[in-house]
Amino acid sequence: MSVESGEERQVSIGEIARRSGVARSTVSYALSGKRAVSEETRRRIQAVIDELGYRPNAAAKALKEGRTHTIGLVIPPASQRLTDVQLGFVASVIDAAASADLDVLVSPSGGEHDRSFERVVSGRRVDGVVLMEIRLEDDRVTRLRKMGLPFVGIGRTARPEEMSWVDIDYDTLIARCVHHLADLGHRHIALVNRSTELVAAGYGPGHRAQAGFTRAMAERGLRGVQVCCADDAQSGVSCAERLLAETPGLTAIATINEAAIPGMYRALSQAGLQIPRDFSIAAVAARYLAENLHPPLTASDVPADELGAHAVELLIQRIADPAAPYRHLLVAPPISLRETTAPARPREPLT
Amino acid sequence: MSVESGEERQVSIGEIARRSGVARSTVSYALSGKRAVSEETRRRIQAVIDELGYRPNAAAKALKEGRTHTIGLVIPPASQRLTDVQLGFVASVIDAAASADLDVLVSPSGGEHDRSFERVVSGRRVDGVVLMEIRLEDDRVTRLRKMGLPFVGIGRTARPEEMSWVDIDYDTLIARCVHHLADLGHRHIALVNRSTELVAAGYGPGHRAQAGFTRAMAERGLRGVQVCCADDAQSGVSCAERLLAETPGLTAIATINEAAIPGMYRALSQAGLQIPRDFSIAAVAARYLAENLHPPLTASDVPADELGAHAVELLIQRIADPAAPYRHLLVAPPISLRETTAPARPREPLT
DNA sequence: TTGTATGCGTTATCAG
DNA sequence: CTGATAACGCATACAA
Numbered sequence: 001m002s003v004e005s006g007e008e009r010q011v012s013i014g015e016i017a018r019r020s021g022v023a024r025s026t027v028s029y030a031l032s033g034k035r036a037v038s039e040e041t042r043r044r045i046q047a048v049i050d051e052l053g054y055r056p057n058a059a060a061k062a063l064k065e066g067r068t069h070t071i072g073l074v075i076p077p078a079s080q081r082l083t084d085v086q087l088g089f090v091a092s093v094i095d096a097a098a099s100a101d102l103d104v105l106v107s108p109s110g111g112e113h114d115r116s117f118e119r120v121v122s123g124r125r126v127d128g129v130v131l132m133e134i135r136l137e138d139d140r141v142t143r144l145r146k147m148g149l150p151f152v153g154i155g156r157t158a159r160p161e162e163m164s165w166v167d168i169d170y171d172t173l174i175a176r177c178v179h180h181l182a183d184l185g186h187r188h189i190a191l192v193n194r195s196t197e198l199v200a201a202g203y204g205p206g207h208r209a210q211a212g213f214t215r216a217m218a219e220r221g222l223r224g225v226q227v228c229c230a231d232d233a234q235s236g237v238s239c240a241e242r243l244l245a246e247t248p249g250l251t252a253i254a255t256i257n258e259a260a261i262p263g264m265y266r267a268l269s270q271a272g273l274q275i276p277r278d279f280s281i282a283a284v285a286a287r288y289l290a291e292n293l294h295p296p297l298t299a300s301d302v303p304a305d306e307l308g309a310h311a312v313e314l315l316i317q318r319i320a321d322p323a324a325p326y327r328h329l330l331v332a333p334p335i336s337l338r339e340t341t342a343p344a345r346p347r348e349p350l351t
Numbered sequence: 352m353s354v355e356s357g358e359e360r361q362v363s364i365g366e367i368a369r370r371s372g373v374a375r376s377t378v379s380y381a382l383s384g385k386r387a388v389s390e391e392t393r394r395r396i397q398a399v400i401d402e403l404g405y406r407p408n409a410a411a412k413a414l415k416e417g418r419t420h421t422i423g424l425v426i427p428p429a430s431q432r433l434t435d436v437q438l439g440f441v442a443s444v445i446d447a448a449a450s451a452d453l454d455v456l457v458s459p460s461g462g463e464h465d466r467s468f469e470r471v472v473s474g475r476r477v478d479g480v481v482l483m484e485i486r487l488e489d490d491r492v493t494r495l496r497k498m499g500l501p502f503v504g505i506g507r508t509a510r511p512e513e514m515s516w517v518d519i520d521y522d523t524l525i526a527r528c529v530h531h532l533a534d535l536g537h538r539h540i541a542l543v544n545r546s547t548e549l550v551a552a553g554y555g556p557g558h559r560a561q562a563g564f565t566r567a568m569a570e571r572g573l574r575g576v577q578v579c580c581a582d583d584a585q586s587g588v589s590c591a592e593r594l595l596a597e598t599p600g601l602t603a604i605a606t607i608n609e610a611a612i613p614g615m616y617r618a619l620s621q622a623g624l625q626i627p628r629d630f631s632i633a634a635v636a637a638r639y640l641a642e643n644l645h646p647p648l649t650a651s652d653v654p655a656d657e658l659g660a661h662a663v664e665l666l667i668q669r670i671a672d673p674a675a676p677y678r679h680l681l682v683a684p685p686i687s688l689r690e691t692t693a694p695a696r697p698r699e700p701l702t
Numbered sequence: 703t704t705g706t707a708t709g710c711g712t713t714a715t716c717a718g
Numbered sequence: 719c720t721g722a723t724a725a726c727g728c729a730t731a732c733a734a
Contacts, residue, residue: 010475012727023705028729035730038703058474059413060727063710068410070456078442078449081639087438091429098459098467103476105421106455108445116449123409124361125454233643262643269645288432292584292613294620294645363711374721379713389719411711414726 011054019052020045031056070103071315072126074117074140076133077110083231083258084286086132088304089154089311093130096312102127109140121149128315130154134165136202150318152311155204160328164314166307169332170205170256170284171212173300176335177254177282178216178224180298184252185344186280189217189224190243192236192255192264196228209256209284225250229260236263244271251344252280258289265293276342282335295339303333362405370403371396382407421454422666423477425468425491427484428461434582434609435637437483439655440505440662444481447663453478460491472500479670481505481662485516487553501669503662506555511679515665517658520683521556521607521635522563524651527686528605528633529567529575531649535603536695537631540568540575541594543587543606543615547579560607560635576601580611587614595622602695603631609640616644627693633686646690654684 017024022041030037030045037045048054062068073093076082082090090106097104105126109117120126121144129144134155141163144151153165174191181189191213193199199206210226217224225247229239239260243250244267253264261283265275273279275295283290283299290297310329317324368375373392381388381396388396399405413419424444427433433441441457448455456477460468471477472495480495485506492514495502504516511518525542532540542564544550550557561577568575576598580590590611594601595618604615612634616626624630626646634641634650641648661680668675 013729014727024728025706025730026704029704032729036703041703053473055469055473057414057727058470058476059410059419060710061474061729062410063408063414063712063726064728064730066710075445078446081438081442087432091432094426094457094459095429101466101470103467103470104457106445106457108449115452116454118406119409119452119454122406123412125409265645294616364713365711375711376713376715376722377720380720383713385713387719392720408711411726412713414710414728415712415714417726 010057011052013054013056016045016048016052016054019048066124067127068125069101070105070126071097071312072105072107072120072129073097074107074109074120074129074131076108078108080231081259084289085258085302085304088286088288088302089132089308092305092308093154093312096309100312100316102312102316117143121147128152128319130311130315134204136204136207148322150315150322152315152318154307154311156328157204158202161326164318164326164328166311166314166329166331168205168284168302168307169208169330171208171215172332173284173335174209174212174254174256175216176300176332177284178213178220178222180282180335180341181252181254181280181344182216182220182222184280184341186252187222187344188247188249189222189252189254190247190250191224191226192239192243192253192257192260193226193228194257195230195235198231199228205256213254229257231257231259233260233263233266236260236265237267238263240264240267241271244268244273249346251278251346252282252341254282256284258283258285261285261289261293261297276340278345280341280344282341287336290336290338293340298335298338298341300333300335303331307331361408362403364405364407367396367399367403367405370399417475418478419476420452421456421477422448422663423456423458423471423480424448425458425460425471425480425482427459429459431582432610435640436609436653436655439637439639439653440483440659443656443659444505444663447660451663451667453663453667468494472498479503479666481666485555487555487558499673501666501673503666503669505658505662507679508555509553512677515669515677515679517662517665517680517682519556519635519653519658520559520681522559522566523683524635524686525560525563525605525607526567527651527683528635529564529571529573531633531686531692532603532605532631532695533567533571533573535631535692537603538573538695539598539600540573540603540605541598541601542575542577543590543594543604543608543611544577544579545608546581546586549582550579556607564605580608582608582610584610584614584617587611588618589614591615591618592622595619595624600697602629602697603633603692605633607635609634609636612636612640612644612648627691629696631692631695633692638687641687641689644691649686649689649692651684651686654682658682 017027029035030042107116107120128150132154134153136158156165194206229235285299287301290299368378380386381393458467458471479501483505485504487509507516545557580586636650638652641650
């Protein structure tokens with residue numbers, strides 16, 4: 001067995017300089033190219049670097065430059081499973097950041113005084129932050145603004161002009177779902193929102209979905225019912241069961257609650273209702289989820305890839321020029337017709 | 352409207368010292384408590400800190416201490432959706448790290464000379480690394496060892512005694528699936544593995560699943576078929592279609608390919624086969640996936656939470672004492688009987 | 703073309 | 719109990 005070349009202990013720029021017989025600054029310049037270095041010297045230095053495997057110490061560089069080449073990504077507490085849309089955001093932000101040679105520090109932060117969040121934003125550990133799951137009134141936004149740390153929201157507060165963000169137009173999308181269902185003849189439609197706590201806490205998408213639902217139902221002259229539902233399949237079951245029991249004429253659901261959808265499917269099928277023959281569902285959801293459900297879900301597919309990448313782009317711009325005006329991106333992807341909506345059919349045939 | 356206190360520009364310990372009329376070191380000690388500071392002085396310092404919102408600069412601290420209080424998490428390239436088991440690992444590692452007051456730097460690294468991976472490991476940006484999706488021969492493991500950077504694998508190489516890891520015992524689990532199916536009278540069973548590329552690249556779980564399958568089938572005197580399948584639903588469809596077409600007597604599938612499972616369901620149902628009456632499936636998968644499928648999947652539920660948390664624990668220990676012996680955790684969770692396995696029934700009744 | 707000196711913000715060490 | 723100083727590794731202004 002050949003002996004592995006020993007451990008590459010951390011080598012400093014001083015070590016390289018000594019071994020190359022030049023000054024530290026010369027090594028630095030040879031690497032950065034910010035001033036001319038003779039070919040001869042450059043080669044000698046490079047040889048030593050290759051041999052010892054030198055890599056600049058990130059902490060020292062950050063201390064000197066005041067930049068970390070790292071962005072923070074604040075996600076909902078990872079303890080409970082993220083929704084597919086949320087996962088899509090995380091993946092695309094990480095990917096986009098990697099493409100821009102930025103590292104990503106992930107902070108699972110829910111509560112008010114979150115240690116992880118504080119660490120990330122207050123020690124200058126990152127050059128900027130992408131913030132997920134923003135509330136209409138959000139302490140973290142206030143905090144970031146006060147810190148003077150560049151940030152971009154995936155989602156927006158009640159005063160959206162005061163920050164950069166990308167967002168999904170839940171208002172418009174839920175309205176479209178309603179119109180689509182109404183066009184199919186549905187007269188009793190329910191909106192299944194996210195959890196009571198989330199909506200009560202001023203979760204933007206929840207409120208905007210409500211608004212869109214109320215408006216569209218009014219426009220069509222329909223009266224609907226709105227319910228909140230926790231973000232999991234089991235809650236989806238009980239929510240759908242309750243809805244069926246308490247709203248006799250109900251023939252369709254519009255929803256932004258991805259996690260509850262598999263549960264709704266189950267409850268419907270257990271009630272002997274076939275989708276979409278007896279009952280229709282239209283949603284705002286991740287394409288992955290929509291396609292893998294049985295039957296495939298008619299939904300407005302959230303373009304998480306695009307939004308995440310755009311968020312990173314906006315953040316990079318804010319970092320480069322913190323004084324630049326805020327920028328926004330609001331998307332309303334079209335509904336992809338799959339197999340969960342069909343013409344209304346009375347649930348209990350009148351005798 | 353009250354005027355917000357202006358931006359908290361980054362304040363250094365020197366600034367605090369000056370305003371408090373003490374030396375920098377005194378501020379440091381007042382904060383760390385590593386040497387006695389008079390109550391009087393401590394109060395004055397604290398008052399200034401509270402007023403200015405001082406937080407130690409992480410880069411300076413890291414430079415001085417040689418520790419970053421950050422761990423790296425190397426995940427598969429996020430471009431393609433991670434499997435539910437992988438997502439479970441990511442979430443639990445992030446959560447466990449946050450509980451231990453560690454930040455997590457996520458690196459989506461697939462290829463050999465990945466820039467993101469290099470940045471994370473070679474600039475001393477992290478104190479240690481959790482490595483996912485390890486190959487039997489893995490360059491990244493070699494690299495980390497050479498760097499002398501503590502690391503823990505979720506998964507293991509061909510020489511598992513040379514590193515710390517946690518892993519799922521795919522060998523045993525697939526064998527259990529086979530025995531379970533054989534007990535139900537199935538005589539023709541297929542193993543649906545991960546993608547050809549992954550297995551060819553020496554992906555451990557793929558190889559170990561093969562081994563367990565081959566052994567168990569031999570023990571039961573059965574002959575099976577093994578196929579590779581890409582990690583997505585569409586591939587699951589075509590894979591199952593091909594299997595049904597080419598292996599007439601086939602009545603059951605054992606699989607470790609989570610992402611393909613929804614596709615297999617679809618193909619089976621399109622072929623007019625009802626699960627589990629006409630065809631059985633047993634798998635190793637995430638509980639979330641298993642429970643939300645229709646019908647719910649009989650599977651060995653991977654305890655990703657436990658494994659991820661344990662990986663972080665092992666990593667913390669390795670960071671604390673790099674000379675300590677390597678430690679390992681191999682888990683083989685029991686099969687949760689749900690609704691996709693039943694007694695074998697010939698697919699094409701003999702005439 | 704290259705070398706010297708300084709400072710980024712911390713904390714440890716040595717003095718007082 | 720507290721102050722001054724050095725050092726971590728790097729980048730850069732200044733000097734030669």
